[in-house]
Amino acid sequence: MAVQIVRHASGVVPAGDELQLMARAVERFGRVTLLVPSTSERDVCRRAAADAHLGVGLDIVTPTAWIEGLWELLGDGRRLCTNLQRQLLIADTLYARDERELAPLRANPGTVRMLARMAKDLLPFAEGAKGPADAATRVVFSLLDAYGARLRDRGLIEPAQAAVLLADAVADLAPACARCAIVRDVTTLPAHLVRLLAQVGRAGSVQVLLRASQQVWEEEVARAFSQVGCAVERALELGGAEGADGAATRALSFLEVAGPHARARAYADELASLLSSAPAGDSGRAKTAVVACARPAELFDELAGYLAARGIASSVTRFSRFSQTVVGQQFAALTDVVSRMKAAQEGQVADGAWWPAPELTDWLYAPVSGADAALARGFDKKIRSNRALGVEGVLRELQSVQSRAGSARRKLADDHPMRRVPAVCSEVVQFIWQDRPVSAFKSMLSAIEALPASAFGTRDGRCRQATERAMAERAVDVLMNEARALDVSQAVATKILDGLCTASRERAASASFEGEVGTVVFMTLADAAVLESASVDAVLLTDVDVASYPLSHEEGPVVTLGSALGADAVVLEPAARLRDQAERAICASRGSVALTRVSHDRQAKDRYPAALWTELLALRGGDEAPVEKTGEGDVAGDFDPAGTGTARVERVLCLPPQRLGVSAVPYLVLMRRTEDGALVPRQFSASQIESYVGCPLCWFVSSRVRPSMIDAGFTNMEKGNFVHDVMDRFHEEVRERGMRRVTPENLRASLALLDEVFAAVRAEHARGKTASSAALVALSPTEQAQIDDILPQLRRVVRYEADALAPFAPEYLEYSFNGLGVDYAGWPLGGRIDRVDVDAEGRAVVIDYKHRSDANPFKLKDPTAPLKKTGEVPADDPRWLPEHTQTLIYGQALRRALGLDVRGALYFSTKGKVAMRGAVSSELAEEEPGDGRVPGLRDGFPAVQAGGTMDFDALLDRVEEGIAERLGELRAGRIAAAADPLTSCYHNHPLGFERRDA
Template identity: 30%
Template sequence: MPGQSAVEAFRKKAARRHDALSFGATVTTPASWLEQLWDVWGDGRAIATRSQRLLGFFKALDNTPDLSSSSGMASMLMRLANGGLGSRELDAALQGECVLEESFGPLLDALRAYEAILAGANLVDPGRAWGVLARRELVSRPMRVSVLGMEASNSLTAFCDSQPGIELEGEGSAQIFPAPAGVRVRFAFPAGGYARSLLLCDLLKEMLESGCSEGGVVVAARNPRVLYESIAPSLAEASVSVAFEGGVPFSATDFGRALLRVRDISTSDSVVACCTDFLLNPFSGVSSDAAYAFDAWARADRLTSKEACIDKMRAMSSSFEYFEELISSPDASVLSGVVEDRVRAAGGVSGAYRAEQLAALSMFRSVAEDARRLDASMDDCFAALEGAQVPSSRIAGESDPLVRVMDSRRAALLESGSFGGVILCDMTSAAYPLNERSDAAAALLKAVGIDVGHSTLADARRVFAAAVALPARELVIERCLKNEDAAETYPAAVVEEFVDLYRNDPTDADEIDNQYALPSCFLSSIIERGEESLYENSAVSHGEQPASLVDEEPSLAHVSEGKLPHLVLPRFLPDGGVLKVPCFSASQIESYLECPQKWFSQRRLRLDDLDEGFGALEMGDFAHHALKRFYERFREEVAPKVTGELLPAARAIMHEVTADLAAEQEARNPSDNRLVPVQELERRQVQELMARLEGYLDLESRLLPGFHPTHFEYEIPVSGAVDYAGYKLIGSIDRIDMDDAGHAVIIDYKGSLSNDYDLYDSEGKERGGKVQALIYAQAVQRLLGLDVVGAIYVSYGRAAQISGAIDVRLEPRHLPGIKAKACTFAQGPLSDLLDATELRVAHALDELLSGEVAPRPARKESCKHCPEISCPQRRG
């Protein structure tokens, strides 16, 4: 029989019925029978376990250069060995006694290497063991071998055929039968995955109340653990105990995940996420607060090295070093005892959780021990663990479980008719596909003359038929009508065959022409549930959603009276004092004018990313520093202003300045907006920026003839904050140019410009969006007593662009790339525009300090870089 559960069920059933088979037959599995025969007639080698075989295949692949050493290739070699190793046909091919295509050569080489590796460890493949036994006459008296619930393997069939005293009989062709007499058959159709859990809970309660409690109910699912976790709390609350029986991937256990994360840390160049994942694991012994603090520390510095992360991990977690040892060598698994002691001593965990972690630890030890025996590497160990399933079980509730959740194969091994009800879940064609395998292993077996006719349809029929025979009272077949992509699902092939047994005419397509693909005899008992009841489906409960907290709805539009003192924080003075009156920067004011809520989220809530950036902000800071340094050197070494004839000298200085600045960036504090490339693409972006700054000098040589730069990064400090719009203004002005008549132009550098920077739109209406340069222009007039004739934005990007606001006294031809009509203020002197802007700003700041922070984007572009992606007023 296919598994030990089926063996035990068969024995119990035979004993209850006083069947002669209780005494006259040996009921076993192929693997157990092989062990019994090999113990007596074998050659002294031990039969290799699954992990030993996988390790042998991986090691063989390392010695076969024509094949990739991957899990997929190892699995294919496993199928090849299962299908023919030990047979006369495949042995002839391995010994070169038959002519095959040259492409099969690497596969045969890998099999030869695999067997040699096992032999070196005194192990033998199960297929080879069957082959050895088949060459010996072991059975002298007549014996009938019946294969039930499975298809006999080629190795088992060959062995039985080789023994003259054995008569081998199978079950015949796999076939689906109607449900046993007296068993009610129904179909359940949740509209989608969200409705499924509550539908199943309701259905299980109904089945248990209607008589299925005698024997309980088996729920067979594609992913039984996920299903158990979704229904168990609700059922346990209703005094229905639920049990889960099955396996969990090694990588899904906390121990397995911790081990794999430490391995990833050792093999990967990008380790921050892996380090944080390990620290959040219970095996790290570190609090979640400490783990998140580590994450913020590492992400805030793009130059944080892998070595620095590992050193900090060692200091934080005493477990980390043990895990480092465990992944270093198969011999280090002896240290796992320390981890085991911690698992056993851990408090606040369930017995099932502890057992699961200990099982994962035991599996790792076993595979490491096998690796030592086969002289395999740790890489081979982890490859063998990749698809391993750790035995796992869970029970929710205090009494004996009335509901057992498992996969369909495990359910198929149970005793027929021993349960009150059965629910077969996920019965879709996608969950149970019938893809016949066709690969190099199947082709090689076919080429040497071995039958590879194992049918996935026959296997699916066998499992489904066994599951259908389990209930004594009720069978329910469940299928979501829509999948996770809201696409229509289709019934599994075995369900279609089962339904055909109940049709009046299987050739009449109209008989099942409905959304359920069912004949009329089932339509009156269909169980459905939609996804529209969001809370009930999510909570797996029919109760009303309880209020966990009752509070007034917060307002996005206004800051409450009690919080107003915290809206604008005070500024610290150089002498340690505090400037208590509200103080703003021009960029801060511009942000508020764009959208009050954007200002609040960016400037007050500081919804910034944890990671140190490499984007427009960092590029802009680099460019500003470079342009300031350039002109300071150029004025000192060459001339007050870049002109056409001085371009070669200017380019040489800019090249040196940007190169020096780029070299300095790594030494700066990460809290600064430094530009630090860590990838080749980013290095190219920095080189491109440096080239653009050199190219910008062409525009600079034609910009404002008659003017010359006089101030760079002109700072308005907190201690010297200027009065503006009724409040204090601070900030840094990129550049101020002057002519001999005392006229001044405020220049603000930008990486790129859009129409938003123009003073007027295409219809001649004032845009009023970008006001930073205008605000600083007014401040300069007050601080330096200059006559400002321009407040412009100059792009150092790929295109020569200038925008902003200029006085009629400033000629547009001296501003290359400017749109004269859109940027010239013709209603009077530029000071009138500056005064009007100040009045508008005063009104806005009054609103700000009154707590007005409503989401009110001035235009759709205002929302472009806003972090509040769920804002109800978001545009564009």
């Protein structure tokens, strides 16, 4: 006997000559097997066979079910391995190996999936085979051998192995149940199925039915059977059934949408048009349209609202993978972050590997945690703002969240929907920490069952809740029952949970319509292809582009290994499969059929049409065929599901960049109410004033827009805070020990004291305790090394102080102006200055620490002295102000608040080359090295030798006058960028409306 290839012209449902062929086969062999690719097509064919009175002699099954049935009759007692069992045993095989044994492979879920695919189709050909010399192939063969041994130990066998053994049994026994098989629409023939069918063909009869769109596969099918020694005949050709006309005779229309924004509205309008133009059916029957697309659930979510607004109901079967559910996403994220936290606690990795743990915040936001958004926000703020919290601190805070949530729930009314919802946010993390995944899933399940459906969404909350519940229950079943039955540990079983999938049916409709226009069912093109001819009123094939329907052949390690073993699967050409499925889907419509696609993406780049679009368009006349085009000009219609009739459209005129409206100006200067009820401006610190004077736009962005960092950082700001704390504590200790200040005589003792203070302040910062705004907390060895580098820098600072400003000693440290009631330039002044040194005569020098390596930008020359290059006098400009004014502002304020004779306003660079720079009166400028004044500062006020006339007091007054003018502009609402902005300004300017039209 031989395998016969039969051409036929039937539709989805067997009819006419095809049914007669099956009837003759039943009459001849008594029992015939019809192989179909899916359970959906199986049900269609079973109804047709029943209508044709073929009786029980025709068994209609999928290839896997056929092999399973034969194995029950002819097998050796072993059970066929299921997909889940295969995943579990492959994972157990893989994760039992040492990483060095697996190289160059890695033990991860991707490798598990690859090996599972290889085992499913290639195990009988790979077991015992000797691979090439490359290491990866040798490891793959050894893993497959080990997997085969695990199957035997558990009394299991792969369907592919069973098929190979059944082929030998059929050859020896020729049982009546395996003498005739008809293959219909099965477009993938693995090597083991070809071998089994070939033996059935030798013993009896095998017929492969190919419709017109599948006939390009004929030569490949014939070659596959010939290679296993089976003769092939191609003699039969069946006629078509009535009504099985092809896509060429159907009424097709083509819709091209200009871009993605108009996609939903255009598709909904097209569906409404198809339903309204569909011929009237039986009385009382609602019209039905089918939408065939690559991702039905996604398109349903996008179109359901638009369709409901047009009185059209819609439905979809949603398949949710483990990783697409909240339960799966949160379990995977928590498992990952817990593993990193445990490794950090054991000293294997740095704390930076897990902090700030955003996964925990996401977990608290998830409804299945039983917490709420307010607690999640508080938790997130506390964790992100404190790098010193540590693993134990985070876990304690998580337990606190659970306790507070539970306490709040107990205070709710008995009829409140959240009254009995358990808070499980901490216990789930603890269960995962203790390697108890089943308990973790059960805790999530308890929260899911108690939550109201609205917690999962107002539109489809009930359906999503059912999906989450089903996924949690399935995960518990896999870990408790399936894994235990196979003697696979729960830790390994959790690695394959991503393969779990649940199905749910969703429907959307509008309550505002008395009678529905019709119903739209979303499905894949493969599902639409098994619909019976003329079974629906309209068909819409959406997103017909190469991204949704590619024609690429499968490549990868599975295909490569199959070729190396001579066990290639016989697969229908992708273009032919697409053509075949599309033609059958089109024939399912008794009315109109439309093809739609989006011609451009969001970046206005072309999206190329699929081969299906091009071929069908060519059948309609090529370039002359009408293609309806929809643009994106209707903005309101594109974004409003109900249409432009209910949307309010307004044209908004934007202000020019960097200009505020009249209503916004009062918010620039924040006010406070005094004891007598008057409104006065809030205090401005010197740094805020300096920021505004330097660039109003930068001040606006930093002080009013305030784009602050989310996480506590390890930046120059934190390092500066650390240096401030060390120097403040150091000078306090110097005074307490009676040394008054650092001198050359006590330098050695001062350096020893600095080491003690540095260690104490470092320990305080590591615990998150600091007088500054942000602690310097190291979370990695690299950051620890950066803190170590600060100590030698500060030792150079102390050595510098021994020779600088000899008559002066630190008198006021971290001095605050907030409660003094001092005005500057007519505005209340607040803030604090790092240090004020005073001598015995009441003279004072204001000092501000700057933890940066270059002090030269803080130099200030007498503005009345002509410039050497141009001869210009800077002070002649009425708007002249120095770039850095902070110490000058506080110097003027100290004259008023404390009556001090301020003689200097300096910036002290504590990094790199230590130096003091700024402005001092002429008596403090250095004349000779080591004279006890300010080392390296040669020019004072006035700079007589350079032709200057402004003394230090005049400088303070001039700066205050200039700042008063600028603050008046601030009150008027000026926030424009500086004409000559600093380099640092460019970080803020993009936030300051440079791209306001974006």
